[in-house]
Amino acid sequence: MSVPVDARVPWVAMYHSVGDCSDDPYRITVTPERLDRQLTWLARRGLRGVSVAELLAAPDRRRLVGLTFDDGYADFVTGALPVLREHRCTATLFVLPGRLGGDNAWDPLGPRKPLLTADGVRRAAAEGIEIGSHGLTHTDLTRADDLTLKAETAESRTVLAGLLGTDVAGFCYPYGTVDARAVAAVRDAGYDYACAIDPGPLNGPHALPRVHVGQNDRAVRLFLKYRLHGLRRRPVEGL
Template identity: 80%
Template sequence: MYHSVGDCSDDPYRITVTPGRLDAQLAWLRRRGLRGVSLGELLAARARGEGRDLVGLTFDDGYADFAEHALPVLRRRGCGATLFVLPGRLGGVNDWDPLGPRKPLLTADGIRRAAAEGVEIGSHGLTHVDLTRADDATLRAEVARSRELLTELTGTPVAGFCYPYGTVDRRAADAVRDAGYAYGCAIDPGPLTGPYALPRVHVGQRDTAVRLLLKTRLHRLRRRAAEGI
């Protein structure tokens, strides 16, 4: 689970990695015989009983620096990824974060460019709200309407959803399933773990080879496996 790729000198939420650090982390994967791919590719491979050499790479929020900094590194390392974006904030900024610098978000053209490069585009909701606290109308808009807008924007049905803040409950997971998504990403969903509440591991600037190795091992211990995946 990545977010922003760029300058991390002012990064109170630790959501940013530099391009050099991202490159080193993907190189570490490749040295271990692993390749980063989109969640869609990973899940399709697992459904065939394959994909043990694949790692799903996700980038949340749809920061504009994805096109400038992340895409070239992904190309260089032969990796794919899923980019979760906010169609209700195209060309806006991350003003849901009370602290830290304002980071620009991708425009519609930026999202189309990423899709043209083979990046899987998924929804992060319309505006980045905690769905576990949303009323019914807001929940429908954030989940179903965001999928409609992104399908129109990219010309491709949107399969993946990512819960803002990683928070999910049964009501939110059911809304994602009912809206036609194939999967949903959380962080540590506990008993809800499954295709509509996939656990992920945060990766940040401090994650060197040793920390990455520890995180992969601790992930297996701390988070239950998603059955059938």
């Protein structure tokens, strides 16, 4: 069944960890098996998962879905990458260059999940995954002072570019929280685009809306999320 949507409202799916979801108080984890079924659902409807950079650059986005993975969990390489490869999908992985090789210390309820090392990030990039910044340390930019805001946006981009040996085009707001000041800082840092969750009136290339996809999203829920996205979100001007 074909389910094209308005190309002016690009559909971007938000994932996090891909692995064991038995202890998951924030509901941010999907199993590799669930991710496989979700990508199969897309493929059967003529849709293909791609990185955000590829999605935004495409002259016709109606058959493309942006796939994003926040935080840079180590299980991206072991859990997500083989599934993406199987489905011939690309994706954008938003990492925290100030926490490489650490864990998700910002989540008070746990459980502690290891983050990719620098070598892990480079391995993902070598597999065709777009690498973007999620800030240096997963700080809420709407509460950051000027110095922290610049470090989380501009400095994180510089560090990642040095690690990868290439430019970094995309940013993702930690916690999805965004305000006009944060958008301006991201734009001034030189990013081509940035992902939020539901940016409201700030909706635009530097505050793209996304849809959370979790372990409980089977066929019916995916269909509703996909179809309702274009009705709930405004067209993104300037793309």
